[in-house]
Amino acid sequence: MTQTPATPLPPPKERRRLREAGSLTQAQVAERVGVSRETVRSWETGRTNPRGRKREAYAKLLTSLGEDTPTEEQLPAEEAEAAVEDTAEITGLATEITGLAAPVTEPQPTPPPPAPLTPAQAFDALYAFCAPALVRQAYLLTGRRELARESVERAFQVAWQRWPEVAVDRDPAGWVRSVAYEYALSPWHRFRPRYRHPEPPPPDTADRALLTALLKLPPSYRRTLLLYDGVGLGLAETAAETEASTPAAANRLLHAREALAAQLPDLSDPAELHRRMTELASTGRLHAAKPPTVRFVGERRTVFWTRAAIAFTAAIIGATTLTVRTAPTHYEPPVPLGQRVEGVPPRVVQGALSEEEVSLRDRLRSGMTSGPERLAPLGR
Incomplete structure (x- = not known):
């Protein structure tokens, strides 16, 4: 079975x-x-076809x-020549009537780019x-x-650190958006003390119900729904940004819409869902920092980590130098453990004293123990 060749398209710049x-x-x-x-913007930039x-x-x-x-090539040659002749005739008549030799107008210099x-x-x-x-x-x-502002500022700080790469990217806005989404949906934020407790919900009941329904969706479904129905990306662009296949992105989108429609039947229409999401995002007072502040913080963080x-x-x-200087220069074998020697007679322990030995000990203890008399021998 042969495949029908795709319809040819002009280059992206020609499309625009x-x-x-x-x-x-x-x-x-x-x-x-x-x-x-x-x-359409992705088609004109060449990011997708x-x-x-x-x-x-x-x-x-x-x-x-x-x-x-x-174009100029499509104009007939005769019409071009006729237009030139008519212009020359009109210029000559005007010169004769006024009697003035009109100076030739020099072409203005092209302004520098x-x-x-x-x-x-x-x-x-x-x-x-x-x-x-x-x-x-x-x-x-x-x-x-607060987490939304922090995510966007952190994404732009990373973009400023890697600006040579971001500047030549076909879609710098998509590059920054992907980094901001990844940081915002990081599971590690739940362990931070400042994000353990939820923020006050929106004052309007409808907005509060929509935000609650969105937060109940899995992060991947929430991100796919926001990119497709909120931002307005195509299915292929949504799948590429979420690093999923096109069928997987379509399934996530369908399940997310079904989950929202089950809780909020009024949002079964994608157009209505887009309008409500836009209104919900516009209700809060969300302001980002100034660009110089973001660049300064990013540069300071880069200097710190450097x-x-x-x-x-x-x-x-x-540490390596100290180890090399203090390490021994030759091998010293360890001291072996003591070994048991066989054949040595056991140590004799003194037993109990006899009656004569006890009597002699008593006499020695009760006799003179000091004085010069002790040095002279006693006669019998």
Whole structure:
């Protein structure tokens, strides 16, 4: 059985050029093709490519945009020459009527291209664009405002430490979002004293019920539901970001929707669920820190761990040097254990005294024990 070849598509940059030439926004293209705006943005950046019927519809739309936008090569040569002649005639008539020799207008110099952004400016722009939305998304994942802010700040600190890698990534926002989600859903937060007790729930009853239902879902289901119905990613992008296969991501999404619909029947419609999740994320006062603060804290943490690594390495080198200097230079055999010697007669123990020995002992004890008389022998 042969497989039908995929419909050819122009390069990602050409897709964006055709859309802008047709005066269409990403949302309008997404509505015509039947996908989300984030999916169209992924197609134009080259991160993903459409498949199946969506690919055919997208290719047909780009083809129609290309036909409606004529290029210089498509203009007939005769029309171009006629336009040049008409322009020359009009210019000559204007010169004769006014009697003035109009000076030839020199072409204006092309303005220099804008200076490229510095790493700090690019980081600040990415932070200002992504941080507010990421804080609200992290709040839906965890139900904690402080943890949501901490997760986003930590993700951007990691991004600043690895900025050469993040700057050339095809989707820097997705890179930071993935790190923030991983940190927010880490199971180790339950052991921290500041996160042992739950935060006050939202004041509205409907928002409180939705947040409770979301937090009852497994973390993987919660993350898949937020990416697909909250952020608006496609199924393939959601599966890639959650590091799962497309069928597994689809099953997680279906089970998550069923669990929410069982508790809140009004949210069985995905559009209504998206609207309610957006309202819930916007109710709390969620503000992220300023970009310079995040960069400064990240740099300070990097300096601290660098110094700690240097100190630990120096301690290991010092301990190794001390061991080498104090270690013996030759082998000393250990002292062997004592061995039992056979054939030695047992030690004789003094027994009881006889009557004569007892009498002699008494006389010695009761006799003179001091004085000069003791030195002179007594005669018999």
